[in-house]
Amino acid sequence: MKDFLVFEGISKSFGPVQVVKDLDLSVDRGEIFSLLGPSGCGKTTLLRICAGFENPDSGKIILNGMDITNLPPFKRPVNTVFQNYALFPHLSVRNNIAFGLRIKGMAKSEIDSEVDRALDLIQMKEYGNSFPSEISGGQKQRVAIARAIVNKPQLLLLDEPLAALDLKLRQKMLLELDNIHDEVGITFLFVTHDQGESMSLSDRIAVMNLGKIEQVGTPAEIYESPVSSFTAAFIGDTNFFEGNIKSQTANMEYSIIEIEGLPDIICYNDQKRSDGEHIYLSLRPEKLFIASEKPVEREKQNILEGIVENRVYMGSYTKYWVRCGEWLVVAMQPHRHFLLDHAPPVWDDRVWLYWHGDDGFMLQRYREKDETLLTIPDDEFSDLEPDMQPGKLYEEMEGEL
Amino acid sequence: MKTGRYIFPRIMLVTTLLFIYMPLLILMINSFNGSRFSTVWGGFSLKWYVKLFHDRNIRRALVNTVIVAASSVAVSTVLGTLAGVVLVRYKSVLQKIHHIFITLPLIVPDILMGISLLLFFIAAGFRLSLGTIIIGHITFSISYVAATVQARFQDFDFSVVEAAQDLGADNFRVFYKIYIPLLSPGIISGAMLALTLSLDDFVITFFTAGPGSSTLPIQIYSMIRFGTPPVINALSTIFICITFMIVLIYQRSKRSLYR
């Protein structure tokens, strides 16, 4: 069913900071939908509005055709898995799971069988009488999920449910979450700042930034065809080029782009941009091939010549920063063969980068600030992990308010 | 050796502990001393204990102490818990004033509180009695209970409240299913604190007590000034033992709370 959960014009401010800005969103029944964005982008606030812990300043939330905007949290057919799990420390695992059913006034025998089923589902039968302080992080997380889904909510909200777990456990829980979703068939609305998590789990993703939705789509759509510099840079890595459209190919399918200091570049034009338009081009590093000898020229193929400025060995691939004129271009070279038999390019080597015109895309929106999300080395010895997030400031302010 | 560097602080720690226990130990040993004089060992004897149990003044003071403690703990625990909860839950001008009211009694010395209550009772025409003592004890206990309950809130995970609401609990259910059980350790230790303060207080009691309403500390005071020291030794020993027992039990019960 389409439009199972609909946000209409939702806005929310904390003091002077507008955290969610006139936001519209629609989620289908039964899907795993995730809100992805850096901390402070408003995704958690949106989730809390959905659960009823915050009231929007304006806008409506409609769940299954019913307006739930003004319903208190305890009357909504919605349950939440909290980021820190929020298990009741004074109740055993069993009693934690039974909490919602008891409130509903369900018969004791029925509660027992429901709780048993839930414990079975999360494979924690033998832990029923343990207390939250006695079980591990992953187990707590499963209890939190069980506690929510025994109530058979129409919608399950998950607030960074895997953030507190270590990498290996996170991957395991990801698969389990998927299985649980298949089994119970509830709609999942999932909030995360981890692109890997949302990519692997979601049917659809809404990328959020600064209180707005940047793009909604399937994981592949979001990755392969980002509409904005933010989506392109936040999900995966990319190269940005700035230039003007010089001309179009005969069938108008491709544009020839003029970029300062580089040869003309051919790029697929799906947005019917016209000549002379100022555009930004995004190019994923893994779409680039790198060669030590000049490749043969082909139709619709772009070739850039440059000098290797930096390279980092990453195990399954090597990342190169290549200086092409004024541009520093990132390229990823997967290791398909036994690496030690080859002589891959090293610092100061002359190399050629080439890619097909279909593999670049012109962005609809570009903000210079998004470049801080990219891995650009300051110099040869800079640390290459980007940990700067543009929304950081808002997160801090949100926390204070 | 790594420990060598911390040798001075450790010596200070051990010395301090000795310093704290030495007078009490001497007191306890002396309570079994047959001689009146602490420097002469007159053989092991329980005669001071026997004397203690036949002292009618002490028995009456004990009853008074229990009445004062029970009523002041009951009232101040309720008032203090309420105060602690509202101080955390609401942030308004009213709470700022409330907060000042709660904090001031914590820093004002006993003697000031004692004399101000005494002058108040005289001005208001109250007859000094057990009742005025109880009022005094409630007044200084409220702040301590409130502070303890507030401290309990400090590591209180408010997402648990949201979780309960999320699972369908209305405000009333949140209160008795979440707040009360989770705050109960704070409320209990607040009440325990109020109890020890009430049992311990001398100065404020002394100022607000009327004739015939002496409590145990006042009785001990008059014994120190005018009475028979070895009986106090016996009484003190019993006091110390009871205190240690209460602490031990409390410690045990605290440990088993969340397992």
Next chain:
Amino acid sequence: MKRSEFLLTFPSAFWLFLFFIIPVGIVIVISFRGSDPYGGIIPLWTAEPYRSINFPVYSSVLLRTLRLSILTTVICLLTALPVSYAMARLPKKLQEICLLLLVVPFWTNFLIRIYAWKVLLHPDGLLKMLLTSLKLVSPDASLLYTEGAVLMVLVYTYLPFAILPLYSAAEKFDFALIDAAKDLGARGWQSVLKVFIPGISAGIISAFMVVFIPVLGSYIIPEIVGGAESEMLGNKIAQRVFVDRNLPRAGALSSLLMLVILFPSVISLFFRRNFKKEITV
């Protein structure tokens, strides 16, 4: 919403207003009233009770009160610092035991602890015997009823109150910082002075507050182990109430004590605010 807040706040706020704020006001009012020789209060306004403070007896008492309070606070803090440092570096289990050992004696009655010292310092007491046999004091010197005895018992009584806030600050202190300071070339004592002490400054301020202010108002300790020559302000207040029942003068002395207490409170408030600013920036 607002109504429920008011209803929940009312009981405790009203109680404290009636039995704490008003009484303090009454003390100040009565301190400006006249007195008759029979313990009554004459309803006329006068500054006589304050003028009486001008007597030389009071100025020496006030000086002694300040002297004893400062000395007690300094000794307590200097002892509590290494003790809390040592405790915070012990294994968790031992820390708990130490804390309990420190606190439990202080749950026994206050008067009993003072009495224990009276026994110890008594002319026939153990300490006297020990010190005379070591030829440290002459046989006719008195340990009891001196200013030294008062100081001793004050330190004994308030030491745990100094240790507790310092320990709780030290317990949260990251001792890796001391290693870092040493790594950067600081000697042991330098690292303590420049890293540990600033790190627990909030604890030092509260330790100061919980020792200095109650000692300023102490009354029963000098009453039991002190003599006429070691009286403090609190004794004078009690004497005006219980000996010659001059309530206006008692009120005036109490107001003076309040004034004295105001100073350290304001100072510590100032420090605390500065401290807060420092850690939030």
